[in-house]
Amino acid sequence: MKHFDSLLRITTQEIRDILQTAATLKAGLKAGERPAILAGHTLTLLFEKPSLRTRISFETAIAHLGGNSLFLNAADAGLHGRESLPDVARVLSSYSDFIVIRAFSQTLIEEMIKYSRCPIINGLSDRSHPCQALADVFTVQEEFGDCAGRRIAFVGDGNNVARSLAVAAAHLEMPFVMSAPPGFEFHSQFLKRLHEQFPHVQIIQEPDPRKAVAHADIIYTDVWVSMGQEAETEKRKSIFTPYQVNEKLLQGAPAHSKFMHCLPARRGLEVTDGVMDGSHSIAFEQAENRLHLSKGILAWLSGKSVGSQPA
Ligand code: CP
């Protein structure tokens, strides 16, 4: 049984298949097609944290594909205390064809996988956000025609979104520059793993955001305070202020560069209104693409990918 938990445990060809399926289903949807390839299937969403895009893109995706969804927050599911996690996993997966989990800890997702009888999808954890990363590289592919060789500069926190994006980028041979203040960069263990798995792809850290964006095709940022880090808000705001993506920073980037953000954005903090709403921004195309990638992931997990991208 397959799971969609980490982009470090999926092949490049499988990623290409998911991207191709998403592209086919997106083109079909624009032509009014909603193929019921998952008729009778139930998707359960088990979320410990709030969500707009992940929750609604998956709920809409399964509806378009002919199936249905159920949403449970962690308290209602009795995840912490009412019964053990293995028992929740065994019971929930006996009713479901897929479970999307949004968790504070990646360990919870890994534990669910151990006991689940159906595929588990990582809908964000403290360490990763693989669904977002696939929508991101899909958006780059739509924008630039191809991903290979396109350079991403991620300016801000070396967080869950940055990590998954770096892995997705490496699969598709995109150079990646992480520009974070000291103490918030990628950990050396994570970098070592990436360099071992993708020895030919450039993945570097550049603490100066101006140098990081100078040759970037894509400038990406995310919130400075992720869900679960609220107690660090004031400290983080002062540390990350020099990493704001604003008009001045973009002036030092190539004219053709695009701005991306996984959303939700804290306008006025990590990004200004001018950049979010400016001509470089493709953040809302990215958000729409979450729907198409949610379909691609569900189709891949159920062996119903449509089409395959050449390697
Ligand atoms: N980008 C993203 O995952 O958004 P949500 O937190 O709203 O799901």
Ligand code: NVA
């Ligand atoms: N890094 C953010 C992403 C939200 C989609 C968080 O974890 O809160």
